[in-house]
């Protein structure tokens with residue numbers, strides 16, 4: 077009896093051990109990899125609406141309507157890297173309407189300040205296809221907030237986050253390296269001739285181990 081109780085105590089202690097070590101060592105990857113499962117009042121999966129620690133007045137939520145889509149498309153085609161990559165408004169609308177993607181917007185004081193497109197199917201599942209912040213709102217951590225949101229969303233289901241960054245987009249590269257991404261490849265002449273897309277990855281476990289350590293949904 078006493079032995080059983082002791083075993084239960086050890087098991088309980090172990091439950092706390094990993095998150096505690098992660099918190100003490102500042103290992104955000106591990107902390108974020110195992111978010112507490114949240115339920116809404118209907119008892120189903122909580123809606124993906126999040127206030128961010130990176131930009132405290134930022135709310136991230138799914139894209140709402142046609143006005144959101146048009147605003148995101150305008151933001152995309154008027155900004156690098158898409159001007160160099162010759163993205164048209166029609167192409168931007170098509171990407172934003174793609175039902176196989178998940179699109180989220182960041183708002184501050186009700187104003188749309190940026191957006192994020194995720195791909196949760198296919199070979200590179202967990203792919204951040206697009207992240208963009210309105211130039212008037214850059215360098216206020218909205219980009220970091222969107223990427224952390226994407227990571228939390230993806231790490232609930234997959235152990236890898238992938239994204240591409242253009243070879244000439246040095247500012248974005250600096251940000252991604254700072255957020256813990258590693259270069260895994262160079263896709264030469266991928267979108268336009270003479271330029272590369274650099275494939276990046278952030279991981280929390282090999283696929284085989286992930287099956288046994290992933291949090292229960």
Ligand SMILES: CC(C)(COP(=O)(O)OP(=O)(O)OC[C@H]1O[C@@H](n2cnc3c(N)ncnc32)[C@H](O)[C@@H]1OP(=O)(O)O)[C@@H](O)C(=O)NCCC(=O)NCCS
Nearest residue numbers: 156207208209214215216217218219220241247248250251
């Ligand atoms: C990349 C992007 C999403 C970052 O958003 P953000 O809100 O400015 O990012 P944060 O405030 O969280 O982080 C700022 C950091 O991003 C980097 N950065 C990215 N773009 C930058 C720019 N145009 N000017 C200066 N720094 C930039 C810097 O490292 C900066 O860090 P610093 O302020 O310490 O120098 C935003 O600049 C953007 O939309 N750029 C155009 C689209 C784009 O390049 N998307 C990425 C395609 S892969």
